Amino acid sequence: MDWRDEGVILAMRPHGETAAIIEVLTAGHGRHAGVVRGGASRRMAPVLQPGTGVRLDWRARLDEHLGVFTVEPVQSRAHLLEDRLALAGLLSACALLRAALPEREPHPGLWSETLTLLDALGAEGWTATYLRWELRLLEELGFGLDLTACAVTGAREGLAFVSPRTGRAVTRTGAGDWADRLLPLPPTLAGTGPMDAGDLAQGLRLTGHFLDRGLRPILQDRPLPEARSRLVDLIARQA
Numbered sequence: 001m002d003w004r005d006e007g008v009i010l011a012m013r014p015h016g017e018t019a020a021i022i023e024v025l026t027a028g029h030g031r032h033a034g035v036v037r038g039g040a041s042r043r044m045a046p047v048l049q050p051g052t053g054v055r056l057d058w059r060a061r062l063d064e065h066l067g068v069f070t071v072e073p074v075q076s077r078a079h080l081l082e083d084r085l086a087l088a089g090l091l092s093a094c095a096l097l098r099a100a101l102p103e104r105e106p107h108p109g110l111w112s113e114t115l116t117l118l119d120a121l122g123a124e125g126w127t128a129t130y131l132r133w134e135l136r137l138l139e140e141l142g143f144g145l146d147l148t149a150c151a152v153t154g155a156r157e158g159l160a161f162v163s164p165r166t167g168r169a170v171t172r173t174g175a176g177d178w179a180d181r182l183l184p185l186p187p188t189l190a191g192t193g194p195m196d197a198g199d200l201a202q203g204l205r206l207t208g209h210f211l212d213r214g215l216r217p218i219l220q221d222r223p224l225p226e227a228r229s230r231l232v233d234l235i236a237r238q239a
Helices: 079-080 082-101 109-119 127-140 172-181 198-217 226-238
Strands: 002-015 019-026 032-038 053-059 068-075 159-162 170-171
Touching: 002 109, 019 053, 019 068, 019 109, 032 053, 068 226, 079 082, 082 109, 082 127, 082 159, 082 198, 082 226, 109 127, 127 198, 159 172, 170 172, 198 226
Parallel strands: 032 068
Antiparallel strands: 002 019, 002 053, 019 032, 053 068, 159 170
16 A cells, blocks of 8 residues: 655654654645654754654555654745744644544545644744634634624624524624623624634634534543643743
8 A cells, every 4th residue: 555645744652672753744645644764863853843744655564554744845844943932823823734634535525624824833924824724723623713703693794693502603692691602703703893812812713612522532631732822822922
């Protein structure tokens, strides 16, 4: 069994004395793991870091085996080590992909949007791209939010809240006395105005609620990855 694909490294851990096991998000084979011979060496270990773009050859005797990767680095993102917030964004995205995606299941749309996010890290406005990436991840997992119209009145304007149970948007009028039980919807996600720091923090609380609820069974009741919490804390401090 063998295939060739392009991918992004999500995580690496040592395996034996000189090898490493890497997890990658690939264009055509989804989240996939494999052994890299010599991957723990001084030459290869710095290459096999989260965010690195690679070309991969995977081989195994049987399809269900872990298999062996041959890795060719294509794009380094080591420059993000100098930007604490952007590095936190990278590690959060990689951790969520590892936690959320089933192995070996292709997600071509999410793959494309993940590349867009990784290329944007560190540039102006990248945090808004990250928030929209989390919304896209929710859609890919089947937990997508419906922000098109009010669940109560059907109105498409004036959306101000999201139901924590259904993920559907609600206007202030539709919310009525239930407003304090709903999640605030940042205006920018409702399609109005630019995103400021307050909107970003509010949006991450919104996506965090649904990510936590959706992934709890997969994570066996554990919270979302710590890498995401670090990102949210850094953004909150800046706000």
